[in-house]
Amino acid sequence: MMTQPDALIARFLQKDAMSFEKIYELYSESLFGVINSILHDKELSEEVLQDTFVKIWNNSDRYNPKKGRFFTWMLNIARNSAIDKTRSKAFKNQRKNHTAEYFVDILEARGSFNTSVDAIGIQKFVDVLEPLCKKIIHFLFFKGYTQKETAEELEIPLGTVKTRNRICIKKLRDIVGVE
Amino acid sequence: MKDPQTYIDSGVLELFVYGTLPEEEMVEVAHIVAQNPVLLQEVVSIENSLLKLASAAAPAQVADFSNLRKYIDVDGKVIPLSRKRTPIPTIILWAAAILLLAGVGYLYTENSKLENQLVDTERELLLQESKTQVAESDLQQTKDILNVIRQQDLIAVPLGAQAVAPEAYASVYWDQENGKAYIDVKGLPEPPEGKVYQVWSLTLEPLTPTSLGILDQYDVTGNQIFELDNPNQSEAFGITLEPAGGSESPTLEQLYTLGVVTS
Numbered sequence: 001m002m003t004q005p006d007a008l009i010a011r012f013l014q015k016d017a018m019s020f021e022k023i024y025e026l027y028s029e030s031l032f033g034v035i036n037s038i039l040h041d042k043e044l045s046e047e048v049l050q051d052t053f054v055k056i057w058n059n060s061d062r063y064n065p066k067k068g069r070f071f072t073w074m075l076n077i078a079r080n081s082a083i084d085k086t087r088s089k090a091f092k093n094q095r096k097n098h099t100a101e102y103f104v105d106i107l108e109a110r111g112s113f114n115t116s117v118d119a120i121g122i123q124k125f126v127d128v129l130e131p132l133c134k135k136i137i138h139f140l141f142f143k144g145y146t147q148k149e150t151a152e153e154l155e156i157p158l159g160t161v162k163t164r165n166r167i168c169i170k171k172l173r174d175i176v177g178v179e
Numbered sequence: 180m181k182d183p184q185t186y187i188d189s190g191v192l193e194l195f196v197y198g199t200l201p202e203e204e205m206v207e208v209a210h211i212v213a214q215n216p217v218l219l220q221e222v223v224s225i226e227n228s229l230l231k232l233a234s235a236a237a238p239a240q241v242a243d244f245s246n247l248r249k250y251i252d253v254d255g256k257v258i259p260l261s262r263k264r265t266p267i268p269t270i271i272l273w274a275a276a277i278l279l280l281a282g283v284g285y286l287y288t289e290n291s292k293l294e295n296q297l298v299d300t301e302r303e304l305l306l307q308e309s310k311t312q313v314a315e316s317d318l319q320q321t322k323d324i325l326n327v328i329r330q331q332d333l334i335a336v337p338l339g340a341q342a343v344a345p346e347a348y349a350s351v352y353w354d355q356e357n358g359k360a361y362i363d364v365k366g367l368p369e370p371p372e373g374k375v376y377q378v379w380s381l382t383l384e385p386l387t388p389t390s391l392g393i394l395d396q397y398d399v400t401g402n403q404i405f406e407l408d409n410p411n412q413s414e415a416f417g418i419t420l421e422p423a424g425g426s427e428s429p430t431l432e433q434l435y436t437l438g439v440v441t442s
Contacts, residue, residue: 163189
């Protein structure tokens, strides 16, 4: 089972370029997916992914393990960069002709191409997941909404957001086979 | 701390991995997780499942790391991002190229127009120059005529029309002293092809014509005055139309004008 590569992260924080490359290999595809679920545009997402990793390298001294996971820190940078991009003219131009709203729409629209992910598993997840789960994960994880914002967006009680999300993620873990 | 399972079931660890908890809560959860291997294990599992889920939403293979290497260097400095994304600059470049071409085309057309105008202007100038020459020579002739007419002791003899050409007239200015006759033929029709006007000095009793000469040096203006020698004791002048080269004696049927010297 994959655990957070603490030694690798430690070397990266010392500005070791080799470990940065390794981190890129481990996390870039996931962050690419997060960015794309916000932008729904391959080229813009590639651009933002590059920005994100430059920021990750540039701001590595700002990562504080006492405030959260290394992945979470990178995730925040990726989401914020993508959200910044949604204010750009380029994004507003392409925005007019896309239909995918949720990350699952992306999965359904194109099928899975990649080899590193259990594509069939994810597809199964998309198929069986109830619509509310898709929406909760979309807002909380992909878009980084707070519980309150998510509750308001989906018009569900604030108290159920956290536990409902827990159930949804459990289902995901069952399907993709993560212990 | 609560029982780990209760803590897990609360769903706070998922939000911790999402990074969507308030900051103080993030710090608190991080602290708790760091001290409890069971919770840490749970966090790792959540994180790994999310990594897989997010990967599936990637629209394509990620770019190779070497693309990124251009923007960082191993000393830890960041090289400023230069966008390789090109659509807008490309459009601008194309637009500039098209504008440039259009500009060149426009200038070429303008240049051709100007060249044509220059040729036209030069032609116009030549035309005006030749007109000026004509006007100058006209003026000179007119001056000559005036000079003749203004001479003192000049006998002016108007020649009146005869039956053959009722509209015709002419004038003879006779400088008796110098034996010159100046013939103004402005009032005569242009002679037909193969014919010339011939000027005659006449004595009346008996009627004796003496040829003064033929007027065969007509120029286009018709303004000129012919200068002929006239040493005769003329009593009248006449102009007849004769075959080219002139005649020995006047053809009276073709007498165009006739005038008698009165003084």
